[in-house]
Amino acid sequence: MLLDTIPLNDGCQIPQIGFGTCLMPSPDTERLVGTALVAGYRHIDTARYYRNEARVGKAVPPVTCPENRCGSPANCPSARTHVRQAIDASVGELGTHPDLYLIHWPQQGHYAQTWRALQEAQADGRLRSVGVSDFHRGHLERILGDGGIRPAVNCADLGIAVQAWSPLGAGAVLRDRTIASVAQDVGRSSAQVILRWHLRRGDPVMPKAGAGPRIRENLASDDFVLSPGDMTRTDRIDRGERGRSGPRPAAA
Ligand SMILES: NC(=O)c1ccc[n+]([C@@H]2O[C@H](COP(=O)([O-])OP(=O)(O)OC[C@H]3O[C@@H](n4cnc5c(N)ncnc54)[C@H](OP(=O)(O)O)[C@@H]3O)[C@@H](O)[C@H]2O)c1
The missing domain is CATH 3.20.20.100 (NADP-dependent oxidoreductase domain)
Incomplete structure (x- = not known):
């Protein structure tokens, strides 16, 4: 591949x-x-x-x-x-x-x-x-x-x-209802929808997964289309700093 x-x-x-x-x-x-x-x-x-x-x-x-x-x-x-x-x-x-x-x-x-x-x-x-x-x-x-x-x-x-670390929100974003709805519409998993969204934005991603099927599923996130409407729906789940999954660096 x-x-x-x-x-x-x-x-x-x-x-x-x-x-x-x-x-x-x-x-x-x-x-x-x-x-x-x-x-x-x-x-x-x-x-x-x-x-x-x-x-x-x-x-x-x-x-x-x-x-x-x-x-x-x-x-x-x-x-x-x-x-x-x-x-x-x-x-x-x-x-x-x-x-x-x-x-x-x-x-x-x-x-x-x-x-x-x-x-x-x-x-x-x-x-x-x-x-x-x-x-x-x-x-x-x-x-x-x-x-x-x-x-x-x-x-x-x-x-x-x-580069997007924790691209799946350390698992939390997988449970988002909007993502589940887009996933149903495009016939893919929630993880693939989130990763496809990152890829379309042009960001490198690095999802972690603990078993072979998920590892392969995540890699197969680049072979389907998210429409501009699907991208916009996904954009809207952004919660800014409230959505941060890791610690916040101090200001410079
Ligand atoms: N530079 C930094 O400051 C920084 C900070 C954080 C993370 N990182 C890097 O980013 C990597 C990824 O971040 P992360 O590990 O926090 O979280 P993540 O990749 O956003 O999410 C991992 C979680 O999603 C689950 N998952 C993965 N693929 C899935 C699928 N296809 N279906 C359902 N669940 C799935 C995993 O479960 P299972 O494990 O059970 O499969 C795990 O619970 C890290 O491993 C690290 O390399 C860098």
């Missing part, structure tokens, strides 16, 4: 559908990532914070990814001096170089320094694409104001791809 890819602002491409591994029960990680790769996923999201890079790495031998498109570890090095150690630890545990390395969270007092260190690592050839996660516009403006390069992800207004 050939997955659609999204261009990043550094010339690289990212497969639009990825596979998330946060809070995956440890013994299952290697098997589920293996199932995802066999199904056709070529974008896996992990993080040092998830403590599962070694298990993900066992499932992602470099030979599985001749186009070098696997691995999208988010990361949370908390200070500049730790960045090199964090990269070395990730590469050691994954057994391969990640294609995209992110600052997982804008930790106050550290993120600007961490971003400079990531840029140095990219300039040294140790990292390919670098980006950020959970940054507000103010955080982005701060690192760009420092003369930094633009992150490869995460703010459309600034020409940066937006």
